[in-house]
Amino acid sequence: MDYLNQQWNDILSPLNNGSSSNNTSSNELFMNKGKNIVNDFDIEDEEAIPLYNRGSSNVNNNENDFEVNENNDFELEHAKYDDFSTIDWLRDIMSEKTGKKRKINKNSLNQYIISIIDASQSWIIVFFVGILSGIVAAFVAISAQWLTDIKLGYCPSNWYLNRRFCCLKVEDKVNHSCARWVNWSQAIFNNPDYGFFNWLIYVFFAGLFAFISSYLVVHVGPYSAMSGVAEIKTILGGFIIKQFLGTKTLIVKCISLPLALGSGLILGKEGSMVHIACCIGNIFTKYLSRFKKNEAKKREIYSAACAAGISVAFGAPIGGVLFSLEEMSSYFPVKTMWRSFFCSMVAVFFFQFMNPFRGKTVLFQATYDRDWHFFEVLSFLIIGVFGGVFGSLFIRLNIRAQAYRRSTFLKYIRIIEATIVAFITAAFSYFIIYMRMDESELLEILFKECEEGDHYGICQHSKKICILLLITMVGKAFFTVLTYGVSVPGGVFIPSMTVGACFGRVLGIIMQYFQQNYPSFPLFSSCHPDKVCITPGMYALLGAMASLGGVTRMTISIVVIMFELTGTLNYIVPCMISLMTAKFVGDAFGKGGIDHMIIRLRNYPYLDQKEEYYIGKQAKDIMVVKDDLITIKSTDATIGYLKKILNETEYQGYPIIDDEEYVTGYITRSDLKTGLERNLLVNDNSICKFGDIKITANSSNNTNSNQDTQIEFRNIDFRPYFDATPICVDENVTAEFVLDLFKKLGSRCILVVRHDKLRGIITKKDILKNIEALDSKYFDSIIGIHRRNQEASGDKNYTIKDALRIFKIFKN
Structure with missing residues (x-):
């Protein structure tokens, strides 16, 4: 998988060396594409002090050393999630709470105003998601109906009207004839009875609309295919599919959906409206700081957007909220329910304001006044x-x-x-x-x-x-x-x-x-x-x-x-x-x-929160054992070793242990890559520390040149990049207990220990593999042809790589 370059703002590199004397010396700060090279600096220059050491003057300037006080705070630096990866719910939720706490501790009028604006961002987003969802739904309904009717004829007096509006109040209710509406044989040959020609035009337009719609999907927006509900459920469950909710996908879906419906293909717009609403919500989250870097907060907006999509499709705002709760969302707190309700209300209001069905929220609205027996x-x-x-x-x-x-x-x-x-x-x-x-x-x-x-x-x-x-x-x-x-x-x-x-x-x-x-x-x-x-x-x-x-x-x-x-x-x-x-x-x-079943077919890592499973195993039976893992020693891991495991393995994370194999933390692949990128010019023999450290710099070993500049430090601080408190369970706990942890905490992985010593690791993929084995016979019977074709070609391991392959086929 290709890796995306991580962009980090307002962060100084933790690689520093202090002054050798008490006198103020000249400062020199080299910045190169977000990676900082710090030479001698004056300790009183706050901008040169690492983030975790700001506000403290407890710095030891003896010779070229400085101590990082264990009570000092520092800001964790997490990389953006990779495409087709799983988010860490707990990390993102705690990051949000930490940000709120930091703002509360700053007592000022400006900070109070900023906190109010920050809190209102969610309501602002769902308000505009509702407006645009209602408008887009009206556009899709009107254009799809026009394209459906244009296959049969047109309205000479007003060509842009569909048959219903063209014949409004003048249609014969018995024979369903309308003098204002002209079929194609009458328009071209002045004879409405050429049935074969009308059939030919009908079939031609159907194929043309389907061809244009499919061409747009295949060559412009491959993620616009089908309804998108299965992928959105997976995204709401914590999976990252970066382009699935992008602007290009939104535009292509808004254009190709009416064409597909107008072609006469037996499809509906309801699931696609959910996808469109989520795309609208995702676009807004890119421009607000509260959501831009927090995937868990984004999913609260997606849940509200799902409710709005169903609301405008069926004209049922309350049903839309319940749909989002029952069918779509894995994380649905009370605040999300209120925002979903508000978003649905706004969406239906603007859909009714557009009035595509002249007085009805949906075309098939009905009322009954009789009772049943x-x-x-x-x-x-x-x-x-x-x-x-x-x-x-x-x-x-x-x-x-x-x-x-x-x-x-x-x-x-x-x-x-x-x-x-x-x-x-x-x-x-x-x-x-x-x-x-x-x-x-x-x-x-x-x-x-x-x-x-x-x-x-x-x-x-x-x-x-x-x-x-x-x-x-x-x-x-x-x-x-x-x-x-x-x-x-x-x-x-x-x-x-x-x-x-x-x-x-x-x-x-x-x-x-x-x-x-x-x-x-x-x-x-x-x-x-x-x-x-x-x-x-x-x-x-x-x-x-x-x-x-x-x-x-x-x-x-x-x-x-x-x-x-x-x-x-x-x-x-x-x-x-x-x-x-x-x-x-x-x-x-x-x-x-x-x-x-589509999720199962494409092997998305989706864990259904509503289902109960009995696996009948212990954690040690489903874990990946330590011997099959790549671990990082917290005391003597070098930059060269970290680069090596990053280049030679494809693991999505690495447990951190000490010399006695006690667990001291866990670092994801993307965070490790970010830490290495921020220390790109450091010598490969430098030691990376993942605990309380003493950083020593030897300025005599530093060399500055236009090319291949390297700075040697005996210790590099990696504390901002790793999780020092990963979730751990004993190897003898039941698999059902581990499953509940994944459901309730939303962790990416759980470390398995025995007396605090690492024994293995369990990922969501390992849990899903055991769950799928419970009903594999039923699922294999459904996709028997596909499974046999895989086995015939030698591809017997249908894992997440197959899902990635499917999306590559989509794109190509």
Whole structure:
């Protein structure tokens, strides 16, 4: 892995030599690209005193020595995290608390004002994240609808309007005809009946939009592909993917997402809106000091952005907060909940202000005024079983398709693949009205009550309508499995809801048919003879929620989203019944939703905070033993030795021990690299100290020249770069105890000791390897084709290197 140069500001090198006399001598400070070379300096010059020694005059000037008082404070110097590395939650949180304490101790009016401004930064960021998320969501909704309709025709009077706005208040509600809207055969040949030409134009535009969208993703913003929810969950869990939330990714996703939706590919925008909102939040954190260098604080903003993304997608601000809590966030304190709520509120407010659906927050909003009956519980259970079975089947097929796509020639023709899939989808969908519709528009029709009027024959309750709905259900399910994973933006929330809504509507029609034709049957005794007893639209809503729950394994947030969509409390219990049934049935086939399985497929180091695992081992059984580690001696490690282990090994950290193997600290690879870069001109034989030290400088050995300047010190202070209090456990503690430490403390690694002597080390990767072994049989059965291809090629170790390889394929 290439290493990034670390930039450090306002830090003086701890390599100093004192004055040999009490008289003031001339000072000479050489600065070279952030690395300081300090020669003789006057001890009274505060700028020349190391940071940890400022404010103290306890300096020994006898000969060329100075003592660092053990009670003096110094500021820890941590490097930025490397790409594809794990953050240390504990370190970042404590760094934030230390910064606050340092500011509190400075009593002044200016410092008080600065502290208020500093505390308000989080609220300022989530406010602007909410504003931009609402505006971007409105842009995506309007542009995607226009691109969807432009495949069928255009509005001659106002070409920039989609069909809904062009035909507003003038459309024939019965025949769904509109004189203002012109199809392409009429526009070109002045004859609207050239069906083949209309089909040809429809397919052509679908392929064109998909081609442009995929081209942008593959060649400009590779991290814009798919929904991005799996990667965001991993990032919120403490993983670093630096460009995933960058400006280029945001711009590409905002442009390519409407194109992908407009092409007719069976995808949704909801998961992608979460990615877009997080990109917006990440851009703001780059310009505020409180978040710029603190990855844990950044993730508080990301959690709020996730809530805003779902809020504008479903028009459900409270459901968005619960989604962030239930599905996304690993660290969700109360203050983050308030900021998420505020961010969601602002996002929905500005989305409604833009008013893309003319009075509705989302297109498929629905209201129901009838109550449900106890005999319908059986139907709710059937819907739940369908949702669980569909979710499990979809996850299995889609993950296998993604694994196959990444291990065969398809990974080299991603643009062609996306274009072909769009061509096939459009060619098939054109002939079925429900397949041709935008998913949100179809959900709007399926959720409606028939008292509001017939919508594309949905209220005819004939065998033909049921067959069309079942064909649509199968077609949507098939193309969703095929499409989710191609190199275009988009998610599976709305497509999975559409599949479940079709099933629910058919079941509701069947139930209503039996109730109306056999009203005296004892099962229907609670129905009033003169009133409508069963609402098929509500069955469609329950089916949509059950399928979404089966695919994602969410529960509480979906119930709340349903409540905010319908505005009624009557159907919360039926929705809970269907959702819990879907989750139980889905978990019976295998735990984990679609995003969890994508994380497993790509081997991201994500530790699910909500799951409980029984590993049945001790720490010594899962650790990497000391003999397989590279350790650093705290007393006699030289600069040359540190350079050697950095160049010859790829370990992400190194335990520090004394001569008797007692643990004295731990230093990460990036921090070690930073320490060496700041002492670049020091002789390789210089000793690096990781404890209480006495630094001695011999100015007679210093040489100054334009090239190859070297300064020799017998001792180099590395205290600012390493962790002197790493988390340690006894080798006999259970693996479950270690797992809880990783969950609750968010540490990058844990040292294993016996009587304070180092025995080994456990990283998050070691824990995940043992967790994955618990259900490896199930997961291997899902990606069997991909696994067999790996074994055939000799690649049997599917580790984090494979995840890095996948991203390199993405970029190239």
